[in-house]
Amino acid sequence: LGQGLSAANGMAMTAKLDGADWRVYVIAGDGEIEEGQIWEAAMSAAQYKLDNLTLFIDHNGLQIDGSNEDVMDVMPIADKFRAFRWNILEIDGHDYDAIGAALHQAQAAKGKPTVIIAQTVKGKGVSFMENAVSWHGKAPTKEECERALRELGGEG
Incomplete structure (x- = not known):
């Protein structure tokens, strides 16, 4: 839990050092971003301008022990990543067109990593x-x- 972004940073940095044009994507839950390692990785990704890195956050407000607000309030997520100099995109995580558009916007962003905060409903439907x-x-x-x-x- 919480280690995916650090691993993704290593992959994105390797691509940059090798001159490769591939991108790295990582998915994290909004409860998962309570882990301290996430924030160290967020700072590192911005420091090294990993614009080939995209983090999706499944923001449904719930985790194993209850609501995020009750367990460990992570809000405001966008402002936290903005403070770490990330490109911020907020979307409806159930809208496939919005997901596709966000991926294109992330690819176009230069000089900083992108976080796509996908508002979702756990168990929707x-x-x-x-x-x-x-x-x-x-x-x-x-x-x-x-x-x-x-x-x-x-x-x-």
């Missing part, structure tokens, strides 16, 4: 899972899986 912290790391039963698939418009 499944009535018994939506915004329910109890589903963090819990597998559905066969019956629950079938019900969820039906609610999402799939076969159940």
Whole structure:
């Protein structure tokens, strides 16, 4: 937990040192960014101008122990990354067009890493899972899986 951004920094820096034109993407949850290592990596990515690095944050406000606000309030996320000199993009994480546009904007940003803060709803579209912290790391039963698939418009 919290180590992905540091690993991604190493990959992005390697690409820069090798003159490679590939990009590095990392996904973190909003609860995960409570880890101190995330903030050290955020400072490092900005210091080394890793503009080939994009961090997605799944911002649904919930984590294993409850709401982020109750466990360890991470707000305001955008302002924290702005203070570390990142390019900030905030989107609806359920809007595929917004995700695609943000990826293009991230690629166009020069001289700094990009964070895409994706506002999401945990368990979106499944009535018994939506915004329910109890589903963090819990597998559905066969019956629950079938019900969820039906609610999402799939076969159940």
